Amino acid sequence: MDVQTLTFIFVGTTFALYIGIAIWARAGTTDDFYVAGGGVPPLANGMATAADWMSAASFISMAGIISFIGRDGAVYLMGWTGGYVLLALLLAPYLRKFGKYTVPDFVGDRYYSDIARGVAVVCVLFVSFTYVAGQMRGVGIVFSRFLEVEITTGVLIGMAIVFFYAVLGGMKGITYTQVAQYCVLIFAFLVPAIFISVMMTGNPVPQLGFGSTLVDGSNTYLLDRLDQLSEELGFAAYTAGNKSTIDVFFITAALMVGTAGLPHVIVRFFTVPRVRDARISAGYALMFIAILYTTAPALASFARVNLINTVNNAEYQATPAWFKNWENTNLIAWVDKNQDGKIQYSSGKAFSGKPQFLEVRGPEGERKISNSPTDNGNELYIDRDIMVLANPEIANLPNWVIALVAAGGLAAALSTAAGLLLVISTSISHDLLKKMFLKNITDKQELLFARMSAALAITIAGYFGIHPPGFVAQVVAFAFGLAASSFFPAILMGIFSKRMNREGAIAGMVTGLAFTAGYISYFKFINPSANSAENWWFGISPEGIGTLGMVFNFVIAILVSRVTAPPPDEIRDIVDDIRIPKGAGASYHHLES
Numbered sequence: 001m002d003v004q005t006l007t008f009i010f011v012g013t014t015f016a017l018y019i020g021i022a023i024w025a026r027a028g029t030t031d032d033f034y035v036a037g038g039g040v041p042p043l044a045n046g047m048a049t050a051a052d053w054m055s056a057a058s059f060i061s062m063a064g065i066i067s068f069i070g071r072d073g074a075v076y077l078m079g080w081t082g083g084y085v086l087l088a089l090l091l092a093p094y095l096r097k098f099g100k101y102t103v104p105d106f107v108g109d110r111y112y113s114d115i116a117r118g119v120a121v122v123c124v125l126f127v128s129f130t131y132v133a134g135q136m137r138g139v140g141i142v143f144s145r146f147l148e149v150e151i152t153t154g155v156l157i158g159m160a161i162v163f164f165y166a167v168l169g170g171m172k173g174i175t176y177t178q179v180a181q182y183c184v185l186i187f188a189f190l191v192p193a194i195f196i197s198v199m200m201t202g203n204p205v206p207q208l209g210f211g212s213t214l215v216d217g218s219n220t221y222l223l224d225r226l227d228q229l230s231e232e233l234g235f236a237a238y239t240a241g242n243k244s245t246i247d248v249f250f251i252t253a254a255l256m257v258g259t260a261g262l263p264h265v266i267v268r269f270f271t272v273p274r275v276r277d278a279r280i281s282a283g284y285a286l287m288f289i290a291i292l293y294t295t296a297p298a299l300a301s302f303a304r305v306n307l308i309n310t311v312n313n314a315e316y317q318a319t320p321a322w323f324k325n326w327e328n329t330n331l332i333a334w335v336d337k338n339q340d341g342k343i344q345y346s347s348g349k350a351f352s353g354k355p356q357f358l359e360v361r362g363p364e365g366e367r368k369i370s371n372s373p374t375d376n377g378n379e380l381y382i383d384r385d386i387m388v389l390a391n392p393e394i395a396n397l398p399n400w401v402i403a404l405v406a407a408g409g410l411a412a413a414l415s416t417a418a419g420l421l422l423v424i425s426t427s428i429s430h431d432l433l434k435k436m437f438l439k440n441i442t443d444k445q446e447l448l449f450a451r452m453s454a455a456l457a458i459t460i461a462g463y464f465g466i467h468p469p470g471f472v473a474q475v476v477a478f479a480f481g482l483a484a485s486s487f488f489p490a491i492l493m494g495i496f497s498k499r500m501n502r503e504g505a506i507a508g509m510v511t512g513l514a515f516t517a518g519y520i521s522y523f524k525f526i527n528p529s530a531n532s533a534e535n536w537w538f539g540i541s542p543e544g545i546g547t548l549g550m551v552f553n554f555v556i557a558i559l560v561s562r563v564t565a566p567p568p569d570e571i572r573d574i575v576d577d578i579r580i581p582k583g584a585g586a587s588y589h590h591l592e593s
Helices: 003-024 030-038 042-053 054-100 103-111 114-146 151-201 220-234 247-260 263-270 273-311 321-327 384-396 399-435 442-468 472-496 502-526 545-562 569-579
Strands: 333-336 355-359 367-369 380-382
Touching: 003 114, 003 247, 003 399, 042 054, 042 263, 042 273, 042 399, 054 114, 054 151, 054 247, 054 263, 054 399, 054 569, 103 321, 103 399, 103 569, 114 151, 114 384, 114 472, 114 502, 114 569, 151 273, 151 321, 151 399, 151 442, 220 247, 220 367, 220 384, 247 472, 247 545, 263 273, 263 399, 263 545, 273 333, 273 384, 321 333, 321 384, 321 442, 333 399, 355 472, 384 399, 384 502, 399 442, 399 472, 442 545, 472 502, 502 545
Parallel strands: none
Antiparallel strands: 333 380, 355 367
16 A cells, blocks of 8 residues: 555544544533643643643654754753753642643732733743744645645644644643544654664664664664764764854753743643642653653664665665655755766755755756755755654655654644644633633633634644744744743742742743844844854854843842832742642642633
C-alpha cells in the first residue's frame, strides 16, 4: 500500500479517535471547560501534560535543529526538560493550592488588581499566539507532504479538527484527547528511531545506538563518522560547540524558566483532585517527556548521516523518490550551479533567500529559483523542519512507518495547539469578561463566550500558521523567552514574597515583556541583517534574551515594590496559606465559577 493511502488511514483513524473522545468527554459546565472538573487522575494528567508540552517543536523541529547545529542543539534538551523541575518544585503545587483557573486569575487575585490581571492577560495572549504559530506551521508541513495538499489547506484542516474538540470538549475533552495523542506521538517517534538504530549500529535502543559503532565494518563510532562527514563538507564538527558560553547559558535559562511560566502547561495542574496530585503529575510528565527527549539526539544524528550519504554528490536523476516528493513542498530545493547534474551539498546558503520556484527547467530537471544563488559551492536548500518527517523515507523504512510518523507529527502539533487555544479563550472569557467587564454573566453565558473566544483564537492561529515568522523550534523558543520575562517572576514572587505588591508586579511584567518582545522584533523582523553575535547585547541571541528580560523584571518589580505601599494584610495571609503544607492531601476544593 502506498504512503499516501496509509497516511490517510492512519491520520483519519487518529482524527476519528480524537473527535470521538471529545464527544464522550464534552464539557457541560465552566469547571469542565476550564479545568476538566478538577478530577483528572495524576497518571492521565501526566500523559496529557507531556502531550500538551511536546509540541511540533519537540516532535518535528527539535531533532531537525540538532541535526544541523549539533551539540549546540543541546540547549533545547537542557532547557525544556530542566524547566519541568522548576515547575514541579516551585510552582505547580502552590498554584494548585491557590485554586484558580488561570495564571491571570492568580495574578489578579494575588496582586489585588484588575490592571495586573489585564497585563497578565496581554502576556498570555502574546505568549500563546507566538507559540501556537509554530504548531500550525507544523500541521501545514505534515499535510503538505503526506497528503499532498498546499500548506494553507493543511492548516485549514488542522484548524477544523482543533475547533471541533477544543470548542466542544474544553479542557475535559482536550485532556483525554491528549492522552491518546501522547500514545500516538511517542509510538511514532520511537518506531523509526529503533528501526534506524538497528540498521546503522545493530543496537535496538536508540539512546545506546547513539554512542555505538557503525555496522558497516569500519568499526567507527557514529559520532566520529558524523564529525568526519561534517568537516569534509565545510561544516563545523558535529560534536563541537559553536555558540558562546554566555549565549548557551542564556538560551538554556530562558527555555527552563519559560517552561515553568507557560500558561497552557501551568493550567494542567489545576485539573487534578489534590495538591499532592499536582506534584505527582509533574513527575509523571517528566518521565513521559524524557522518553522522547533522550531519543531525539540519536534520531538527529541518524538523520544527518543518512542525509549526507544519500544526497551529497549524487546524480539528481538518480535521487530516490523522497527527494523529489519533498521538493514538491518547497522545503527542499536544488540548483545546479556548475551544471554537472550532481547535487553538491556543503556549508553555506544555497540561495540568497528562501527559494521560490517558478518553473521546472534545465536538462537535469532542476527547479528555477526566483532569487539568485550565492557564489559558494552549496547547491542544496533544506528546511530543518522536515528532518524528522523525512527521516523514515531517507532510511528507506516501510511505508507504514512513514505514515505513522505523519500521524505522530499531527498529534504533537494539534495537542499543544488545543491547549494553547483553550488558554487563550479562557483568558478572554473568564479573566477579561467575567472578572473585569461583565461580572454578572451567568455560568452558561460564560461558557458561550469561552467557545466563541476559542473559535476566534483558532482563526488567528491559522493565519500565523500560513504566515509563520520562522522555523517551528525558533518560534517556540521566542514564546518561551516571552513567558520567562513576563510570567515567571510575577508568579514566583507572588508565591514566595509577602512584600511584593501590585505596583511592582505590573511594572516588572510590562518591563520584561516589552524589552524581550522589542529585542526579538528588532533582530528578527525590523533589522534581520543585524542579527549576528557582534550586534547582540553582551553576545546574547534573540532566543536567549528572555533571561535578561526576566532579570529586568525581577529588578524593576523589587525596586518598585520597595518604594510603594505594601500589600494588604489579607494578601499576606494568602501567601502564607499557599506556602504552608497543611491540607496538601485534602480533598479537592471546588474551584470558583
